[in-house]
Amino acid sequence: MKRSLYLSLLTLGWSVLYGQDCNLRLTGHVHRAGSHENLVAATIVQTSTGKTTASNANGDFKLDDLCPGAVTIIISHTGYDSVSRTIQLTASAHIDVDLRPGVTSLQAVSVTGSRSRTNTGFIKELSAGELDEIKGGSLGEILSRMNGVSLLQTGATISKPVIHGLHSSRILTLNNGVRHEGQQWGSEHAPEIDPYIAKRITVIKGVDELRYGSDAIGGVILVEPAPLLTLPGYKAEADALFFSNNNQFVSALLLEQQSKGLPSLTYRVQGSIKKAANVKTPDYRLNNTGLSEQNFSFTAGWRKEHFNSEIYYSRFQTELGIFSGSHIGSLADLTKAIAAARPDRTFTGENTYRIARPSQRVRHHLAKWNTQFDVASNRFTVLITGQYNSRQEYDVVRNTSIETPQIDLSLYTFTQELTWEHPRRSRWSGTVGASAMQQDNSYSGRYLLPNYRAYALGGFAIEKWVNDKWDLQAGMRADFKSMKTNRLLAGSSTLVNHQFAFPTWAASFNAGYKLSNTWKINTNVSATTRPPQVNELLTNGVHHGTGTYEIGNINLKPERSFHWSLNSVYTSPNKNWQAEVTLYRNDINDFIYQQPKPDEPVLTIRGAFPKIEYVSADALLRGMDLAVSTSLSRAIMLSSKYAMLRATNKRLDDWLIGMPADRIINELSVTVPETATLKDNKLSIDMQTVWKQSRVPSSRFGQQDYKAPPAGYHLINAVLSTTLQLAKTPVTFSLSGRNLLNHRYREYLNAFRYFTDERGRNIILKIKLELKHTSN
C-alpha cells in the first residue's frame, strides 16, 4: 500500500514533468450506420482519463492533449448502441465511427442511467460480472453487496434492501423502467421482482430520480435488463445453481433473437425457477423456511428509423414459508421465546421442501408498452403500464380444515407517461414529462389496511449542461395524489371512509467538477416529499410478528427530506489504487416512525398488547461510504468497503431504531493466469465485519425493543471461478462459500434475531452456459 502510494506519487511527478509529450490530437466523425446521416451531440469519452467531448453539428469531434500509445474511446448517442474503439496513437489521427440505432434508447431509464452514470451524486452499480457472482439470491441480497446498502430481513426467506438507513416506501424500485407498485409497506414484504431479468442493477440519488417520483427520499433502484439484440442472430443463456445450506436449486434460461427476414423485430424470453428446503443455522435447521419461486418474462421490440416500440410482460410468483417457531400468540409468548437461547425442538430439525403455515403466496404481473419516436430531433416517449399484485398470507390456524388465506390483498396499478427530450443544443440537454397513475386495492380476511382507490398526476423537468470540466444538472417535479379509502367493519354494517389529498414536490441540483483527469468531485442537493402510506394512516390491529397492537394516524403529514451529498473519486495515474468517498446528510422533517405507548396497553382475549402508534418527528441521517482498492501486483488486488450511518430523532434527541450498524468488507482477489482452455480464473476471499449496533433509542419514552442488539460478527466468504471454452461455447463454473467458518451470529436488521441464529455455512455451485450466433 505504502509502496504503491509512493509509486503513484512518483508517476504523478513523472507525468507532470514529461506532460509536454502528450500533445497528440484525435479527430473523428460520427454518423449513422447505413444512412450515413451526421450525428450531432454524440458523447465521446476517453476511458482512461474520463476526458469527454461531444460531436458538433457536422458530426465531428476532436480530443486534444493525448499521449502516444493505446487510446480507448467510447462513442455513445441517445438512440444508438455505444461503440468502443482502441487506436494506437503515434501521431495525430482521424477515425470514422458508424453508430447503429440501438434498442437501448427504447428505455428512457437506461439512456438516462448511462448518461448520468458519471454525473449523479450518489450512484452505485452492480455490473453483469458482479451480478453473476451473487446470482441466485433475492433482489435484496444482491443489492446488499453495494457499499451503503444493507439488508432488512424477516427470517431467512424475506429480505429487502435498505439504502443509507431507509427502506420500503422511502425507496422507489424501477423494474425495467416501470415504477414497481406492490404491497411494499411492511418489513415483511419483499420486492416482487426476479433478479434474473437484470443485466444491471443501479442505485441512484439525485436529479434523475425526479423522472420517477417526488417521493424517493432514500433513492431509486433501477433493475434493468440487457438491451435487445441489434444484429440478426440469436443468443441463449442457461444457468444452474445449487446451494448446500438449504438444498436450493435455481435454474434460469434466456433466449433472444433478431430474425434475418424481419430485422425490425427482435424478442427475448426469459424464465427462472427456484426451489429451496429449510434453512440450517450452525446448530439447528429451521422448520418451514422453504421457498418456491417461478418467474417468466417476455420482451419484443419493433425498430424503424425514428421509431421504436417495445412490449414487455413479466410474471413473478413465489410461495415462501415463515419459520413456524416465530408465530407468537401473546406478549407473554414473545417474551418467553426471546428469553430462550434457541427455538423449541418442535420447530427445528426438519429437512423438507414442504411449506406449511405460516406462509405467503405472492404473484406480481407487469405489462408495459413503450413507444419512442423522433419529430425533428425532438424525442417523445410514451409509456403505458399495468401491474397486478396479489398477496395472500396464511396464518397458523386453529382449525386445520381452513384452507383460505387470512389476509388477501389485490392491488391494481395503471400508469401513463409522456416524456419529451428537447433537441440537444451544444452543451444543453433536457427532458420534460408528465405522468398519471390509477391504483385500486382491495382486501378480504383479516383487516390490515383498507380498500382504497388512489389517483396521481405528476410532471417534471430536468435540464443538464456539460463541458470538459463541469457537469451541471437541475430538475423539478410536482405530484398530486388523492386517495379514498373504505372499510366495512367486521360484524357490523358500519362503513369507515376516509379521503386524503397530498400535493408533493421535489427539486434537485447536481454539480460535478473534474479537478484533474484522475480526480472528480460531485455534490448534490435534493428536496423530496413522501406522502404517508395507507398503512401509516390506517392500520389497526395486532401485529403477531412483533407482539404489538399497531395503530395508524390519519393526521400524518408528508415527510419532507432535504438531502445533501458529496462524492469524490481519485484514481492514481498508474491506476494502482483508487479511493472513493461519499458523505451524506439527510434531514427529514415529519419523519414517520412507530412510537410505543407504554401507558396505554390494549387488552384482548390473548392478554394485553403494548400499543404502538405511527407518529412523526424530525430526523437526521448522516453517514459516509468509503471504498479503497490497491493492486499489490498485476494479479493481486486488495479492497476495502466501509459504511457508517448515524441516525437521530431530533425531537427526542435520541437514536432512531432499526438502523444498520457500521460495517466493513475487506477483500483479497487473485487473478490466476489463463490457460488455453481456462479463462477468467479468479479467486477471492473476503471478510465481512459488522459492529454491534450500540446506537439504539433509550427507554426514556417507553420500551422500544424487546432485546438488546446482538453482538457484532465476522464472516469469511470465498469465490473461485473459471470459464471453460467448450467447442466455442463458454461454460463458467463457480464455487463459492458464504459464512465458511459456520459462525453462529444474529443480525440486528433481521426481525427474527429474537428467535433464531442466522444461516450457517452455505456452499454454492454455479454453472453458466452461453450460446451466441450472429447470422451476418
Add this chain to the structure above:
Amino acid sequence: MNKQNFSLGLLFFAASVLLVSSCKKDKGDEENEEEVITTMQLTFVPQGGGNTVTYKFDDPDGPGGAQPLKDQIRLAPNKRYNVAVQLLNKTVTPASDITLEVAAEPQSHRFYYQPAAASNIIVSDLDNDGAGIPLGISSVWTTGAPASGSIKITLRHYPGNPPNKAAGDGADSGKSSTDIDVDFTTSIQ
C-alpha cells in the same frame, strides 16, 4: 411521416387512459377474521343442586375498538362446581362456537387453570384428549373459605405437525402459543 408518428402516439396515449379509467371494478368488502375469539364464557353448575351461574370475558368487536367486558367470578364457599367453557366469535352473525373447533382437534389444544393461592379455589378433573393428556373444556372447581383472589385461564394451541403435546407441558411451553390468556378476579362469599 414524423407528424403521423406523433399523432399516432398521442392517440395511443389517449386510448389507454380511457381504457384504464373505464375498467374499474368494485370488489365486495369482506372483512372476516375467521380465527378470532371474542368471548369466553364459563358455566358453573353446583354439584348437589343450586343455581347455575355464568361469567364471561366479552369483546364482541374483537381486539381493539371498544374495551372488553370482564366479569368477576363470584362463587359460594365450600362447594364443588362442574365448569364448562365455551368460546364464541361474535364478529360474525350468528356467532360461531369456537369450542367445537377446539374439541375437534384436542391433541392441538389445552386449557390451563391457574388460581392464585389466595383465591381459595382448586381446579381439578380436567377432561382429556384421546391420548389421555388434559384438554380442559370441562373441569371441577372446589371452593374453600371466603376469600378474594384471581385465576388465570389460558388456552394453548400446538401449531407443530405433529403437535407433540405432552402431559408435562407448562402453560408457557415453547411448543405451543397462546390463543386465550385472561385473568379473572375471584370472590368467594
